[in-house]
Amino acid sequence: MPYKKPNNDGIADRFITEFDELKKQDxxxxxxxxxxxxxxxxxxxxxxxxxxxHLTNLILHYRYSGTWLLTGIGEKKxxxxxxxxxxxxEVIELKLDKLATALSFKEATxxxxxxxx
Numbered sequence: 001m002p003y004k005k006p007n008n009d010g011i012a013d014r015f016i017t018e019f020d021e022l023k024k025q026d027x028x029x030x031x032x033x034x035x036x037x038x039x040x041x042x043x044x045x046x047x048x049x050x051x052x053x054h055l056t057n058l059i060l061h062y063r064y065s066g067t068w069l070l071t072g073i074g075e076k077k078x079x080x081x082x083x084x085x086x087x088x089x090e091v092i093e094l095k096l097d098k099l100a101t102a103l104s105f106k107e108a109t110x111x112x113x114x115x116x117x
Contacts, residue, residue: 010072011049011050011055011069012043012046012049012050014068014069014072015043015050015054015055015058015069016040016043016044018058018062018064018069018076019033019040019058022062032057032061032062033054033057033058033061034053034054034057035050035054035057055069055070059078062077063077063078063079064076064077064078065077065078
């Protein structure tokens with residue numbers, strides 16, 4: 001019986017497409033993803049699939065969306081971690097400012113809500 005290329009719903013195709021783009025920009029892509037050139041060739045030929053470890057490394061090292069890699073749905077890349085951290089810090093700073101304002105008011109009025117001393 002002849003070899004039949006497995007139906008991978010595009011996971012391998014997305015992996016190879018992105019791998020090829022990364023290879024142009026990052027000579028260490030093989031090490032970052034922890035994959036050998038021969039394994040990449042096997043994925044390319046359809047005889048193997050990227051492993052969960054390969055996909056995870058692509059996600060962690062290059063900020064790809066796991067949902068996009070597996071389904072092709074959604075954004076290709078995740079927001080950089082720093083942007084997410086910056087947004088969270090902004091929220092924390094606003095909450096701290098409100099708390100400081102409330103504490104200052106309480107101190108100024110010594111707990112009297114009407115502001116009388």
